[in-house]
Amino acid sequence: MIKPADLPDKLPLFPLPGALLLPRARLPLHIFEPRYLQMLEDAFKTPERLIGMVQPRALPPGHPTGRPEDLPLPRRLNAIGCAGRVTAMSETEDGRYMITLTGISRFRVLSEVEGFTPYLRAAVDWSGFGRDLGRTEADPGFDRAAFLGLLRRFFDNEQLATDWETLKDAEDELLLNSLSMLLPFEPEEKQALLEAPDLVTRRETLVTLIEFALRAGGDGEELLQ
Known part of the structure; x- marks a missing residue:
């Protein structure tokens, strides 16, 4: 069980459109790009084994290059993502990985962390999402x-x-x-x-x-x- 004090102030980010992870839910992922294989290896060097799932934003109309990577990080990605802990992993014969992320908590992207990793890292804020680390939610009015x-x-x-x-x-x-x-x-x-x-x-x-x-x-x- 991860406690609020265990949550890091920086996360590796896996931007993937249409991929939604929610707290306490599980998301299977197929990892094969070299930069994300490196991200997975680095995540296993940390005690939390967290990866931040976040969706890219749509490019603004008339953007000159048509390349999302030319936008600064806060405009390139949605402000809110969800961190998942790697809870299962299997390797294929050709070096790819099938992993399962279990949702831990949502976060807010603050800024890009400069460095030499081939994948994005961001400073993140966990405040406002305290219920994500709590008990399973119920919906009393659910018909x-x-x-x-x-x-x-x-x-x-x-x-x-x-x-x-x-x-x-x-x-x-x-x-x-x-x-x-x-x-x-x-x-x-x-x-x-x-x-x-x-x-x-x-x-x-x-x-x-x-x-x-x-x-x-x-x-x-x-x-x-």
Whole structure:
């Protein structure tokens, strides 16, 4: 269990659009680029084994080079990411790694750390995300039956399949966070789910995104209120 005092003031960053990690959730990743193989090796030299997942920002309209790396770090990345601890790793025969990150806490990117690493490092601020290190969250007002009915229409609309019995029995946080991470939303929509201050707000955001997708897909049935 990582305590607030154990959180470092600097993190290696893995910018990846559309990849969402949430506290207490698990994210599988395929690591093969040399700079990120180095990042993984360096992370294992630290007691926390933390990697910061963060989404790149979209380039501003009319940007002259079209290269995100030409922007300063705070404008290149979203301000808020989530740190994950490497909790599983396997190596392929050709030197790539399959790892699992377990979400620990969200953070705010402050500034780039200059140095000689081939990957980004940033000074980060953990304040404001104290609940991430606490107990599993619940959603007392969660109408699971209505939500699953809405979700079933979304899955039909998107031609997705799932194990509905597992969804029906999953704990509130596991269900809502897993769907937030896995459903095919745009990066800015994933960012809104990440930045939701609590589980209730994340569920409300998730419902809004599903309803919007159904409207865009021509589903004319009455939506969840």
